[in-house]
Amino acid sequence: MTALTHTRYMTATHLRQLWRQPWWIAVSLVQPVIWLLLFGALFQSVADLPGFGGGDYITFLAPGIVIMTAFFSAGWTGMGLLEDLDRGVTDRLLSSPISRPALLAGRVAQQTLTMVIQSLIMVGIALLAGATFANGALGVLGLIGIAALISAAFASLSLAFALVTRKEETLIATLTFLQLPLSFISSTLIAPELMPGWMQSAANFNPVEWAVEAGRAAALGDGGFDVVATRAGLLAAFVALAAWLALKALEKYQRSL
Amino acid sequence: MASSAIEAEGLVKEYPGGVRALDGLTFGVEQGTVFGLLGPNGAGKSTAVRILTTLARADEGRASVAGHDVAAEAARVRSAIGVVAQRGGADREATARENLRLSGRLHGVRGAELEARVEQLLGGFGLADAGDRIVRTFSGGMERRLDIALALVHRPRVLFLDEPTTGLDPEVRADMWQEIERLGRDEGITVLLTTHYLEEADRLAAQLAIVDRGRVVATGSPDALKRELRGDAIHVELEGELNGARAGLDRVAGLRDVTVDGSALRARADDGARAVPSVLATLDSHGVAVASVTVARPSLDDVYLRYAGRTFGEADQKENGR
Numbered sequence: 001m002t003a004l005t006h007t008r009y010m011t012a013t014h015l016r017q018l019w020r021q022p023w024w025i026a027v028s029l030v031q032p033v034i035w036l037l038l039f040g041a042l043f044q045s046v047a048d049l050p051g052f053g054g055g056d057y058i059t060f061l062a063p064g065i066v067i068m069t070a071f072f073s074a075g076w077t078g079m080g081l082l083e084d085l086d087r088g089v090t091d092r093l094l095s096s097p098i099s100r101p102a103l104l105a106g107r108v109a110q111q112t113l114t115m116v117i118q119s120l121i122m123v124g125i126a127l128l129a130g131a132t133f134a135n136g137a138l139g140v141l142g143l144i145g146i147a148a149l150i151s152a153a154f155a156s157l158s159l160a161f162a163l164v165t166r167k168e169e170t171l172i173a174t175l176t177f178l179q180l181p182l183s184f185i186s187s188t189l190i191a192p193e194l195m196p197g198w199m200q201s202a203a204n205f206n207p208v209e210w211a212v213e214a215g216r217a218a219a220l221g222d223g224g225f226d227v228v229a230t231r232a233g234l235l236a237a238f239v240a241l242a243a244w245l246a247l248k249a250l251e252k253y254q255r256s257l
Numbered sequence: 258m259a260s261s262a263i264e265a266e267g268l269v270k271e272y273p274g275g276v277r278a279l280d281g282l283t284f285g286v287e288q289g290t291v292f293g294l295l296g297p298n299g300a301g302k303s304t305a306v307r308i309l310t311t312l313a314r315a316d317e318g319r320a321s322v323a324g325h326d327v328a329a330e331a332a333r334v335r336s337a338i339g340v341v342a343q344r345g346g347a348d349r350e351a352t353a354r355e356n357l358r359l360s361g362r363l364h365g366v367r368g369a370e371l372e373a374r375v376e377q378l379l380g381g382f383g384l385a386d387a388g389d390r391i392v393r394t395f396s397g398g399m400e401r402r403l404d405i406a407l408a409l410v411h412r413p414r415v416l417f418l419d420e421p422t423t424g425l426d427p428e429v430r431a432d433m434w435q436e437i438e439r440l441g442r443d444e445g446i447t448v449l450l451t452t453h454y455l456e457e458a459d460r461l462a463a464q465l466a467i468v469d470r471g472r473v474v475a476t477g478s479p480d481a482l483k484r485e486l487r488g489d490a491i492h493v494e495l496e497g498e499l500n501g502a503r504a505g506l507d508r509v510a511g512l513r514d515v516t517v518d519g520s521a522l523r524a525r526a527d528d529g530a531r532a533v534p535s536v537l538a539t540l541d542s543h544g545v546a547v548a549s550v551t552v553a554r555p556s557l558d559d560v561y562l563r564y565a566g567r568t569f570g571e572a573d574q575k576e577n578g579r
Contacts, residue, residue, distance in 0.1 A: 009362050017350045020391070088344030092407075095310040095342075097335045098363045257313040 003099040010098075010106020011113070014080070018114060032069040032118060033125050036062065039189060040129060051193035062126035062133075063143050063215040064188035066119045070147040071182070071208050073118070074154035075175045077111045078162030085166060085253075094254060104159050104246050111155040112148050119144045134221040142218030142228060149235040150211040156242035163249035182208045187216075210234050260324075262288040262415050262447035263309060267318035270304050270471075278304040279315070280471035286464070291441040291448040293462030295455065295557065297572035301471040302451035303343060306419045309449070310340045323414045336364065339408030339416045343423065345400060346407075347392050353379065353403050354388040357410055364411035371410075378406040382436070398429035402436065409440075415447045416440065422457060430457075437461055453573060455557040465557075467564055469572065474564035479557060486555040486563060488513070489529030491536065493522040494548040502543035509535045514563075520548075523562075529553075 018025065040058045047057035081104075084090045093103055123133070123140055133140050162171055183189075185202050186209035192200055203209040214231030217223040263286035270279040278301045286292040294302045307313040309322055311331040320327045323337035347356050357375045361367075366374060379388045382402040392400060401421065408416060421437065422430040438461060441448055452458050458465055459479045467475040467482075475482060491512075499517055506515050506524070512532050515524045526532035529552035540547055561569045 006363060009359060013348065013351065013355075013359055016355070017348070020350055087349065088342050088346035089348060090346075091312055091342055091344070092340065092346030093363070095312050095335060095338070095340045096360070096363050097332060097365070254312070255314070257307055 003102050003105070006099040006102030007105040007109060010102055011109040014106055014110035015113065017080070018110065028073060028114075029118060029121060032065060032122050035068070036065045036122060036125060037129065039065065043189060046190065049191075049194060051191035056130065058126060058129050059131040059133075059220065060191070060216075061189065062123065062131045063219045064186075064212050065126075066122050066143060066147050067150060067208065067211045067215050068183050068188050069118060069122065070115045070151040071154055071211070072179055073115060074111055074151040075158050075179060077107055077155040078158035078171050079168065081107060081159055081162045082166065082168050082171065085162075091257070100250060101243075101247060104156070104243075104250060107159060108152050108155040108243075112151045115151045116144055116148060119147050133219045135219055139219040139221065143215040146211050146215040146218060146228070146232060146235065149232065149239055150207065153207065153235065153239045153242045156239070156246040160242070160246040160249040163246070163253045166253075182206060185209070186212050188212050207235060207238050210238075260288055261285045261321075262290075263292070263320070263322050263449060265305065265309065265318070265320040268305065268308060268315045268320060269317035270301075270308065270313065270315050278471055279308075279318075281318070282468070282471060282473060283318075284466040284473050284476060286447060286449060288447050289441075289445055290463045291437070291450060291461055293458040293465045294449065294451040294468055295453070295458040295462075295465055295561075296451075296468035297453050297569060300453075300468040300572075302453075302468055303419055304471075305468075306340075306342075306417050306449070306451060310338060310417055311335055336411075337414045339411070339413035341404045341408045341416070341418045341421060343420045345404045347400060347403055349393045350391065352389050352391055353384050353395075353406075356392065356403065356407055360407045361410040366411050374410055374412075378409060382406045396429075397425055398432060401425060401429075401433060405436065405440075409444070412444075413446065415449065418448060418450045420451055420453070422452070422454065434460055453569075455561070455569060459557055467557075467561060469561075469565040475560060482560045483555040483557065486525060486559055488525045488527040488555070490553045490555055490559050491524045491526055491529050491532060492551045492553070493524075493536065493540070494550075495520045495522055495540075496546035496548045497544075499545060500543055502540050502545050505539040505543060506536065509539055512536065525555075525559075 040061055044057050046052070047055060047060065052060060161174065165171065185199055185206050188208070192203065195203065210231040213223065214228045217227040266283050268279045268282040271277050282301065282305055294305060296302050304313065308315045309320055309327060311327050311334050314328060322334045325333040325337065327334050354375060357378060358371060361371045361374060379385050382405065384399065384402060384406070387395065387399060392403065395403065418437065422433045425433060434457065437448065437450070440446065450461060462479060464478055465476065465482060466473045499522070506512060509532060511526045511528065513525045533550060533552060537547060537550070558569050565572060
């Protein structure tokens with residue numbers, strides 16, 4: 001109970017911090033829209049290739065970009081924590097009765113809530129750009145639910161990584177190194193049938209691919225409900241693992257003091 | 258009988274690389290007093306605070322705060338204490354009021370009680386007009402006052418102040434001293450203060466422990482510690498070598514603890530002013546030229562020299578240069 005109450009306080013605190021950085025909000029809203037429109041225009045003719053079933057590309061792309069944005073922004077969650085560690089905020093909280101999980105969960109929740117709003121805006125823009133979501137509002141809700149799972153998982157991993165390395169440069173370098181490969185070894189931008197065989201096999205182990213498949217199945221109806229259910233299950237397990245790692249990393253940090 | 262608010266027994270803490278920050282630290286703090294841990298940078302004061310505030314764990318030894326064991330009953334200790342760390346730790350992107358509210362809520366203070374306490378603290382710490390300002394825009398002194406207010410929202414029984422005036426301007430430091438004196442007097446809470454400023458310990462602490470290299474080398478009230486030195490400090494700045502004068506000095510009546518460090522000759526005497534002529538005559542008879550002589554009432558610097566075997570300034574610089 002305390003953990004939930006404290007998570008609420010911390011989430012509100014972090015949301016307010018974000019709200020006071022209008023430039024950051026503007027950039028984080030505009031960036032995915034640019035991806036959506038830019039990739040949509042650049043790869044338009046890709047949809048003519050076999051494997052796309054003749055659908056239009058923006059419809060195919062929209063769920064992928066929602067997932068990609070969730071995955072990309074979640075990676076940066078650790079940056080705020082690094083600043084708190086540096087300024088002594090985390091130490092002050094650790095010597096107060098705050099619930100330990102809440103100390104981390106507040107940041108994950110803030111990141112994921114922000115992502116939900118981002119996703120809704122992206123879906124709106126996609127609709128204006130001519131995308132159609134075959135499964136309607138319920139399907140879009142499913143897509144956003146899946147995006148929330150991938151966001152929570154990578155936000156937790158980012159916090160764990162920040163607590164272990166305690167260096168902004170290391171986090172930035174690691175994210176830069178991982179983000180594009182993990183996005184490209186998935187069907188975010190291109191139909192899986194068009195990927196080389198080894199990439200298709202590798203993608204089976206990529207949580208981003210689980211999320212893209214599930215999100216697309218939910219929103220567009222490709223692949224059916226069991227694709228959504230199995231991938232969501234995998235992602236939930238991944239979230240649990242990431243959260244456990246983050247808590248272990250917090251314990252490790254405290255032992256180093 | 259006053260019970261102990263803080264007890265530390267044989268605390269040992271070693272960091273990777275063989276750095277022994279604490280080497281059997283032992284001290285006790287009576288309830289309702291201001292207690293000072295005085296020592297140069299790197300003496301282990303902050304490590305001690307981190308252990309007593311449940312942030313870090315000791316490798317050996319035990320400690321209790323407000324009657325609770327810091328390792329076994331960490332949650333109870335956290336509810337009973339307020340902590341002002343060296344780095345502060347206020348949320349700089351939030352207002353003073355928002356910071357105070359969050360701190361109160363995490364300690365279970367809610368509703369009207371919380372609002373009243375927040376207003377009281379803002380007023381009491383001279384932040385009434387700054388309550389809705391973002392902390393990032395605060396001056397160093399304002400931020401420090403907020404740090405202390407943050408640690409007091411839940412009316413803790415024990416307050417930890419780790420180097421509360423480091424990095425502040427001299428005037429702001431004097432203001433802080435008044436605030437801390439007021440805390441000990443009005444709020445009636447136990448305060449553990451760490452400092453590497455001798456005059457700060459002298460002015461604020463009722464009881465002191467002098468810490469050097471992770472151990473307590475002396476305890477007592479500042480006055481008692483100074484009194485133990487029995488007498489005044491004589492400091493002679495020499496222009497030449499002491500040569501054979503040392504033996505002569507040992508025969509000067511009432512002169513004790515003669516030490517020579519380069520061109521600095523230090524000694525103690527019950528009545529410093531009376532001993533100076535004999536000291537100068539002895540030096541003169543051995544042909545040692547004297548640049549200056551000072552006689553001073555004993556200071557904590559002398560206490561430190563006596564127990565740690567080096568002057569405070571030397572120790573501080575050495576540790577800083579590490």
